[in-house]
Amino acid sequence: MEPLEVVATAVWAMLPAYVPNNAAVLAGGGRPIDGGRTMGCRRLLGDGKTWRGTAVGWAAGVALALALNGVAPAASDALATDLPEFPIQAAVAVPLGAMLGDIGASFLKRRTGRERGAPFLGVDQLDFVVGALLLTVIVAPGWFADTFALPVLAAVVVLTPVLHVATNGIAYALGLKDEPW
Numbered sequence: 001m002e003p004l005e006v007v008a009t010a011v012w013a014m015l016p017a018y019v020p021n022n023a024a025v026l027a028g029g030g031r032p033i034d035g036g037r038t039m040g041c042r043r044l045l046g047d048g049k050t051w052r053g054t055a056v057g058w059a060a061g062v063a064l065a066l067a068l069n070g071v072a073p074a075a076s077d078a079l080a081t082d083l084p085e086f087p088i089q090a091a092v093a094v095p096l097g098a099m100l101g102d103i104g105a106s107f108l109k110r111r112t113g114r115e116r117g118a119p120f121l122g123v124d125q126l127d128f129v130v131g132a133l134l135l136t137v138i139v140a141p142g143w144f145a146d147t148f149a150l151p152v153l154a155a156v157v158v159l160t161p162v163l164h165v166a167t168n169g170i171a172y173a174l175g176l177k178d179e180p181w
Ligand code: CTP
Pocket: 021, 024, 025, 026, 027, 028, 029, 045, 046, 047, 048, 049, 050, 051, 052, 053, 054, 099, 102, 103, 106, 109, 115, 116, 117, 118, 181
C-alpha cells in the first residue's frame, strides 16, 4: 500500500468515529445517562454524557458513513486509491463504538477524581478510536480485517490525536466547546 493510500484509508474509515463526538457537543443537554447516580461519592459518568448527545452523535456518524458510501467511488477515482465502503454493520458500529469509548473514558475520569471537562491526556485523544475499533472488530470482523491492515491501524493511532486536537481547538475557538480538549 502506498503511504497516501494508507492515510486516505485510515481517515476515511475513521471519519464516522470522529464526527459523533462533535455532533454530541452541539446536541448535548437533557438527561444524563447516569441519571445523577454516584459511585464512591463521585458521579458514575457525569452531566457531560447525555442520552440526547449520545443518540444524536451516533445518528450523525451513521448518516456520515452512508453519505461516504455514496461518494466513495468518485473519491477513490480522484485519489487513485480503493477507499473502503461501509456495510451497514460497520456504519452502525464505528460511530456507536466511538460514543461508547468516550463514555467509558468519562467513567475512568470520574474514578480517577477528574471533574467533568478535566483533561485526561491520551485517553481524551484515543478513547473513541479504541471504542470504534473494538466494537467494529466484534460486529463486522470481515470488514475490519479487510480495511485495517497494520499500516492503516498505525496511521489511525498516530493521526487521530492530531485531528482530535485540531478539531477541538477549532470548536473551542468558535465557542462551541468549553475546553480546547
Ligand atoms: N455530550 C453528550 N453526550 C455524550 C458526549 C458528549 O451530551 N455522550 C455533550 C455534553 O454536552 C458534553 C459535550 O458534549 O459536555 C462535550 O463532550 P465531552 O468533552 O466528551 O464531555 P465533558 O463535558 O468534557 O465531560 P467528560 O469530562 O466526562 O468528558
